[in-house]
Amino acid sequence: MIRHLPALLVIVPLLTALTVSALSWVAPRLCLPLTFGCIGASLASSIGILVEVIKSGPVVYTMGGWSAPVGIVYVIDYLSAPVLVVVTAVALINLIASSKQIDRDFSDKKGTFYTLYILFVTGMVGIVATGDAFNLYVLLEIAALTGYSLIGIGHERAPLSSLNYLFIGTIGASFYLLGVGYLYIATGSLNMADLARFMAMPEHGTSTMVMFAFIICMTGLFIKMGLFPLHGWLPNAYSYASPASSALVAPLTTKVMIYAMIRVGLYVFTPAYVFGRLQVGGAMVWIAVAAIVFGSLLALAQKSLFKMLTYIVIAEVGYMVGGFFLGNRMGITGSALHIINDAAMTLCLFLAAGAITYRTKSDDFKDLKGLFHQMPFTMTAFTVGALAVIGVPPTCGFFSKWYLIIGGIQAGHYGYAAALIFSSLVNAVLFFRIFETAYFDQPGDGKGHHHGHHKHHKHKNKMVEAPVSMIVPLMITALGLIALGIYTGDIVTHVIQAAIPGGIA
Amino acid sequence: MEQIFTAMGAKYNYVAYIILMMVGLYAMIVKSNLVKKIIGMSIFQTSIILFYVSTAYKTGKTIPIVPYDAHAAVQAADFINPLPHVLMLTAIVVSVATLGVALALAMKIYRQYGTLEEDDIHEDLRSEEGKS
């Protein structure tokens, strides 16, 4: 059974998605339990694979029995195994947390929502597990299509922003396809390991075709992950969607695209090529610095909670891209670690924002008054998430910043280290601005009213907490942030250090 | 300069796909009518399909269907390359799917705002924000 785990990881969700889509017409009641079961099963199998990988190295699974260059191959190694676990865990936690929200927003089409939900997770898991460049494109499209439809239904501007997301996402995916096409012309193969073998050959190293393939592939991925100059679609797409779908899409899409960038950068275009031959690292890190600085500043200028969180996502993308293109071991470790941490952080913040909007119906800053009294549990989880984004130990955000900044210092790129510090400061201002309104003002009063030393709270505003099904997953995620922080050492030494090929200093 | 023209002679398929791609990209960026943008998107995707398929061609060779009897020696050189065609089957299906979703979204927007012109939509969005 263990031998088939990589296949089961993806096939079980696919088969369940199909049965759920059929059952939603025949027996709609069965849809939710089936969805829970399938995502739980794929989480279990991804944990099984992680243990397998740690024990005995990368797992290779040939689809259809055909070996590497001929058929499609699944390669699950030290880099993809942890990301798999994070993706499935985020999907499971979000499913539990937003079941009430789904009932409220998509009451009549729940079956289809669950199908699209599982297909989105299958796409994500497939992207992380695949070892074939073209297969990655197909899965990219599945994840993208389900993403567009999940985001399409929401508040008033959701369809328009989803259509814009579709246009720019398609350009990104087509650029990636074009890049794979250029690689195919240059080498004739589509399998990642095979392509890497060709990269080592001198005549490919110098050919402009491969260089241009690199540029186009990477531009495609940068568009899909919303790197700074190409991020226009992300804020509207994630803030107008229903909280249930944006809490699924936001933590996963950008992080898995960054995983794809690292996979393509390290395992297709070998590091010797990307950092040695092309010297592209320096310029890319400056773009990442721009992403971090503008992402944080734009987040400061926002008036609504979700919009602010999306700009923080854009800044975090800058962290990871910059970390990767530093080119040294610390930077890449930090970037890989930040994929895991940032997925957890973004999930925690979006779930908390979803719980708040579930109660207060609006995520504008002036409607967040007195939330610490009304929703203490949600706000404590939101605080833990905020501390993680700011980078306060012992939360996980601090430790990925630790690696990223040290990578920046060792690579001599002080601009990048300074940008990270600047962004932590701006994040601190962002979140404490919210804590002020949530802590000081009383609900319903215009401005923070003056009251004397002996003011007693007569109208003890009673607790209007979000439903338990939202609070428990939120608490688990918040504790997960601290656990991730504390176990950084084990994650890095056992998993991420082995993921980085030897060629990097 | 003439080196480019002679090269162009032998590589006109790349020039064709680039022109098509640029037309598609231009339409997507500049046109304000949503349906025109969708048309531009499908041109953009079709150009990439053209690129893949054009690389598969070998002058004067037949389609990749080998003779039926299993023991006949098969000369790979006299059939065109089948792999890009398979990939492009997938790409065609993906572009159809994206087209379908895009049209569904466009229809939903039309139902909500009554117009398909993105500029008019932005106008009444701004006026709406101004009011609220």
Next chain:
Amino acid sequence: MKITGLLTVIICGALLTYYAMDFPDFGDGRSPANTYLSPHFLENTMHDAHVPNSVTTILADYRGYDTMYETTVVLTAGLACFFLLRRKESTSPPARFFRHVPTGLTLRIEEGGKLPAENSKVFTRIDSLWAPDSLIIRNTCRLIIAFVQLFALYVVAHGHYSPGGGFQGGVLLGSSIILFSISNDLRRTLKRFREKTAAVLGAIGVLIYSGTGFVCLLMGAHFLNYEALSPLLGLKTGDPMARSHGIFSVEIGVAFAVMSVMIWIYYNLSSAGKHDEGL
């Protein structure tokens, strides 16, 4: 906006053309793409799968996993259109048109007006943007549709030997039913091919595809490795015919899926989700 668009396009175009100069010439057989992997497929298609059309072998066998996701993309498109557009009939329908069959008059009944009985012979319902009712079109379509479906089945079945296969056959099947819907009206088509069947059939089509793969898994081989099916089909192991039959069953699944999803998307797009008045 126009200038920036033009500028980016021109710059991209120039860059792409400049870099395209040292690509292999159009149609030259010795380019790396044509010499590395594709000869293996061409030479082994008969040996491995006993299928002359190497495109179908690559499609369903060598890179069968890709095609499974391709069919899933098709299903996703159908689900997305349904999810975005489909809405329940509004309780008070807008103005409706009826034709009084004996006199050929058309009636326009305002909202809330008393509607004639559903199956009354005297009044037949027509679309608000109804095309002139033309006998010729309706009857020729009635004739053609049968042959289109027959040809579609041929295309699906002969994917092994001639260009064709699941996708092309599925689209033909779908287009036959859409032709019926265009010649008559959407409500009659819905009576014959309900939305529920379209949705469930689409899911079953992809289920057939991934199901065969899962059966291979259950039989102990790798996922989508059709050789594991030989005991089921009564063939001795290693017989290429097992792969050929595997490919064929997968093609059927694809045909089902593509047909029903095309129809489902047509239903939703043409009636903007109300499934009441279509093209």
Next chain:
Amino acid sequence: MITQTVFSSRPLVAVLISLLAVPVLLSCRTKDIRETWTFIAATLKFLVVASMLPLILAGNEIRFTVFDVLPGLPIAFRVDAFGMMFALVSSFLWIITSAYSIGYMRSLHEHGQTRYYCYFALSLSATVGVAFSANLLTLYLFYEMLSLATYPLVTHHQDQEAKSSGRTYLFYILGASIALVLPAMLFIYAKTGTLDFAAHGFMGGAFSKSTLLVLVLMLVFGFAKAGIMPLHSWLPAAMVAPTPVSALLHAVAVVKVGVFCVARVITGVFGSDLLLSFNLNTVVCTIASVTIIAASLIALSQDGLKRRLAFSTIGQLSYIVLGVALLSPYAVTGAMLHIVMHAFGKITLFFCAGAIYAASGVKNISQMVGIGRRMPYTMTAFLIGVLSVIGLPPCGGFISKWYLVLGTLQADKPVFLAVLLVSSLLNAAYFLPIVYKAFFCTDEEAQFKKKVDEVPIWCLVPLCITASISVILFFVPQPFLKLAQMGVQAFIGG
């Protein structure tokens, strides 16, 4: 004197006691149970810390690794003489301050008392965490935890004034720690590969003089809690907090954490010989003396009693920074002792300020003429506190100042001797008039015609205890003096 290392989990227990007390406090129904639980937690914590004293006095150091968070850099505790002394003082004073806050909060019927006690317990666990941290990472972790735990305490009244002072509080403390300490810490780790405090610093020759100077300045100013000018204005702003908060936190816990971190960095990270060789310690000394003089002058002009105490605290803190930066054995002993002496002296003064406010609602010094007759006990305690802060014989402050002065002579830097003497005069200048006006004034000037009853017993007893301890410490400075000398022995080996 070779120090054996003893591995025991007692430091972790000491930190966790108040952390675990938080859920217990949250679940208490009535006020009394909650207060008794606070007391139990406080005494337990003090007993655990005290139980480690004999081990430390015998010359060992206690180590305990909590989490291997980063390869080669765990979250770990190392209890040495310096850390033990600071933890002892803060946990002991927590007991007294809990007693005091019961009286104070009850008499003023403050709102949100459960939240108050929980955050108090949290900040204490962070303070003890800082005292016992073995490397700069753990120190930074607990330092940040302390800043965040004290924010709700400072902004306890939740009014507009609390909001703006909370903003300045966070801006200085969190901003400085993220903008200065974090990059410096990461830069040191990137270049040297370790952050564990070592007896003579772990820098080795990794840095040139200019980078060292930048690092020293970043770390000294980064720990803004030490209240060194120009990053000091959060302290007066934090006076808006209820008095027990300013008493324990802004006289003992928070500010002393800042100074403790600066001392740890100077002795544990850079090491005395490295600083002496590059003569960087005089830079720190000059910064400290500027702060001393400026703070004492500003204190003269402050009319609010708590604001005057705040600026005097800023001055006194810089005594400690000056003492440590002089790097001569006597000076460092004096600095360590001053942590203890100033803690007891200043907490008495804050208690008295709180008592006066609770009893008569008077905040400004100008309205306190003749209060001595009405509140004799409070004012005598106030007198003893003043004497200790100024450094006059009957009180403990004298001993620490004595060592500080000897230290300046030992480091033959007479200019700082002058600074110490002038500032002591200034201390006297801004404290003694208060006492004089309180007792010796003519009848018509006395503003307290009507009978002002003394403060409830819960406030008065802690007052007197801390005042009497200040006096006792003058005669028996024993545990702290021995600890200080052992600490100096470890750091400078002088």
